[in-house]
Amino acid sequence: MKYALVTGGSRGIGRAVCLNLAEMGYKILINFQSNIQEAEKTLELIREKGGDGELMQFNVSQKEEVEGVLGSWIEKNPDKVIEVLVNNAGIRKDNLLMWMSEEEWHGVLDISLNGFFYITRLVVKGMLVNKYGRIVNVVSLSGIKGMPGQTNYSASKAAIIGATKALAQEVGRRGVTVNAVAPGFIVTDMTKDINEKEFKSLIPLARFGTAEEVSNVVSFLASDKASYITGEVISVNGGLYT
Ligand code: NAP
Numbered sequence: 001m002k003y004a005l006v007t008g009g010s011r012g013i014g015r016a017v018c019l020n021l022a023e024m025g026y027k028i029l030i031n032f033q034s035n036i037q038e039a040e041k042t043l044e045l046i047r048e049k050g051g052d053g054e055l056m057q058f059n060v061s062q063k064e065e066v067e068g069v070l071g072s073w074i075e076k077n078p079d080k081v082i083e084v085l086v087n088n089a090g091i092r093k094d095n096l097l098m099w100m101s102e103e104e105w106h107g108v109l110d111i112s113l114n115g116f117f118y119i120t121r122l123v124v125k126g127m128l129v130n131k132y133g134r135i136v137n138v139v140s141l142s143g144i145k146g147m148p149g150q151t152n153y154s155a156s157k158a159a160i161i162g163a164t165k166a167l168a169q170e171v172g173r174r175g176v177t178v179n180a181v182a183p184g185f186i187v188t189d190m191t192k193d194i195n196e197k198e199f200k201s202l203i204p205l206a207r208f209g210t211a212e213e214v215s216n217v218v219s220f221l222a223s224d225k226a227s228y229i230t231g232e233v234i235s236v237n238g239g240l241y242t
Contacts, residue, residue: 001080004222005029005070007060007119008089010039012188013138016215017086018042021222022051026084029056029073033089060089060115071122081130084222085123087116087160088138092190094149105152112156116163124171133176134222137164138214141184141237157182161233168231177230179221183214184237204239 004021008014010032018028019042028046030053032039039055046053056073058065074082090112093104116137127133142150143157161180168178185191185199185208196208214236220226221234235241 001027003027003029003080003082004084004086005031005056005082005119005123006086006088007031007115008033009042010035011042012190013183013186013211013214013218014086014088015042015045016211017088017218018053019045019049020212020215020219021084021086022046022049022053024219024223025051027051028053029082030054031056031058031060031070031089033057033059059111060119061110063114063118066115066118066122070119074122074126082123082126083130083132084134084136085120085127086136086138086218086222087119088218089115090138090140090156090190092150092153094153096149097151100152108152109156109159112153113159113163116160120167124167124176127176128171128174131175133171133174134226135164135167135176135178136218136221137161137178137180138218139164139180139182139233141182141235141241144182144233144235145241164233165231172230177221177226179226179229179231180233181214181217181221182233182235182237184209184235184240186211186214186236202240203237207238209236209238 004026009018009030058069139157142154164180
């Protein structure tokens with residue numbers, strides 16, 4: 001039984017990733033922090049498409065929760081293999097650095113970066129034993145070029161890009177690939193306070209992207225077809241960065 005674990009699978013990009021991976025035949029472990037209704041909706045949408053999965057509630061930034069919930073699942077299900085891990089859970093807490101509180105700094109770093117660490121080190125073990133695995137980290141344009149007002153967020157995403165490249169070199173020999181996808185402005189709850197009309201003139205494709213446009217790239221990297229790509233960061237930003 002082959003599983004894909006998607007952190008932050010209850011909404012936005014994570015939900016679209018869950019649906020794509022379910023179409024590829026994976027059973028989906030839908031992680032979320034608190035929004036059980038939206039997580040159930042993701043599962044319902046997966047089932048409508050003929051797939052299946054399980055909800056898995058834990059806060060990715062809390063080591064005890066990650067080990068308690070995900071660690072126990074892995075221990076209790078030796079016959080089940082997590083072949084795909086998508087580290088997608090993330091938040092924004094924007095502020096200028098001079099005004100930034102410790103809560104804003106640590107809140108973003110703890111979820112993006114520590115979450116990546118706690119989860120990936122648990123899941124990669126099984127991938128190494130099976131000599132197959134796909135890890136895809138959802139980062140951001142902000143982690144490549146830096147965005148004012150987002151030193152916390154840019155730092156966390158840039159750190160994951162570094163970790164992606166390092167881990168890719170650790171595990172490549174065992175058939176495990178590690179890549180990152182860097183979205184630009186995507187229409188989800190995370191960007192609902194950003195006015196598309198104001199920003200779209202900066203984007204060569206003249207609009208914000210959709211969660212599906214990101215999940216199509218994530219699911220390609222999570223597939224067999226991406227077998228010779230590792231340590232890469234693929235931008236999905238409508239041409240904004242270049
Ligand atoms: P979103 O719509 O706000 O959804 C965030 C998801 O992350 C939800 O499923 C949420 O769970 C989950 N989450 C948040 N904190 C968590 C925690 N501590 N533990 C477990 N789950 C947690 O965000 P999105 O726009 O889809 O973003 C997904 C990823 O793409 C993030 O890493 C984000 O940084 C990145 N990204 C987004 C954009 C964009 O324009 N939207 C651009 C670049 C990068 P609950 O539903 O339970 O709250």
